[in-house]
Amino acid sequence: MAISSIWYERNKFVFDGVTSQPANIVEAIKSRCREYTKVMKKQGMASKVNVDGSFYSQNGNAACGGIFRDNLGRFVKDFACNLGSYSIMHVELWGIIKGLQIAIDNGYNRIVIESDSMMAINFIKEEYPRHRPCFPLLDDINVLSRRLAYVAWKHILHEANNVVDILARKGQNLPFGHQIFYSSI
Incomplete structure (x- = not known):
């Protein structure tokens, strides 16, 4: 009808x-x-991916997490990942890499990645020296993002990223590797 x-x-x-x-x-x-x-x-409406990292200095463990929303802002899926021992900058970049990988695996062609790490977003947008420790991760981000029709990078305030912060901390208690959680709707 x-x-x-x-x-x-x-x-x-x-x-x-x-x-x-x-x-x-x-x-x-x-x-x-x-x-x-x-x-x-x-028609290519962009999905939103919020990502964040978590680092526990007491045990040196790092984790990341992210949440996918459709073009209308509705929950689609989220993920958490225990990474082991990394620096906080590596963790923020790993969150972006995991988000890009999941987007590609699920056929999302247009995404907006939001992170509360201004430094990570700036590293991605600007030229980063090859001899720096984060260069391999930034190179991976560059390769993955070229597989999508559209990727936008957006810095958001930490307060606007609370759900993803909880997911990243949840990753601290998971086995190594990532877990994806889907909507039951």
Whole structure:
């Protein structure tokens, strides 16, 4: 049932007093919403990936986490990863790498990556010397991001990244490697 059909049913009720089944109209609206979402994905609306890192100085362990949202801001999936022993900058960059890998594996072609690490975002956007310790990770980010049609890098405040901060800390208690959690919706 097209949107025009919904209006047709409404007008039949208003002007002619003929009632339709409300459940049928609601299902038609839901169907159109699903169709609209599919079209928006095909047109390349960007998904959002928030990432963060966690470093525990008492044991030297590092972890990262991230959350994927669709172009309407709805939860899609999240991840957490125990990385072992790394510096905090390495951890922030690993969060971005894991986010890019998951985006590629799941067919996301346009993404906006948000991180509360201004330094990590600046390292990605600017030329970084090859002899620096983070260069291999930045090179991986560059290679992965070229596999996507569109990647935007955005710095956000730590307060706006609380959910991902919790996921990154959760990664501290996971076995090595990453875990992906999906929406049950």
